[in-house]
Amino acid sequence: MRKYYGDIYKKARIDAGLTQDQAEGMLGVPIRTLSAYENGKLLPHGELVCKMIEVYGAKWLWYMHLKENDPVGKRFLPDVRLGRLSSNVLRLQKEMADVTKINPTVVEVACDDEISEHEKNEWGSVHKEISELMGACAALLVAN
Incomplete structure (x- = not known):
């Protein structure tokens, strides 16, 4: 099984102050699936990542999703240092x-x-x- 970089989805949710139960309802994704995304077992599709960005208020998530989990992003997107x-x-x-x-x-x-x-x-x-x-x-x- 391919391993994805799931910590970014978990960080975005936690930074938003949401539990998995709360995020499940807001995203319309079963908690088991959300957990699989956050543990790097499944990769969320682009539309769901867009919804996560909106729900979590995490504008950085699109970039990190592509940089960490997409072969083109891994190869061609420059490194970013997310800071203040x-x-x-x-x-x-x-x-x-x-x-x-x-x-x-x-x-x-x-x-x-x-x-x-x-x-x-x-x-x-x-x-x-x-x-x-x-x-x-x-x-x-x-x-x-």
Whole structure:
């Protein structure tokens, strides 16, 4: 049996101050099924995750659902550090400043529409900084 990352659904419910019994009624899901989601034995479908987000007030849940349980999300979504709004804003500001610093490199490498062999290391640094910026943007978007 495939194991899923179920702690995120449990955390969202607990953060909302709900018991499994309460969530069962609000989500229209049997408690046994809800427990299987929270224990990583079953993966909730997208529509149910949307309902969990609404019921639990957990805007971050969509991102973590995709990042932890979807193969495309695991591979391509940047890591996010979910934190307080103020720390998310400060991180975004820092990452924007870092990208501004590498802008000359971005322009230099991209101006000929090719990444040559000697530019690959530089482009790797660009890729890292942009990924960190995307993670900071995503963290701010999903902050409660």
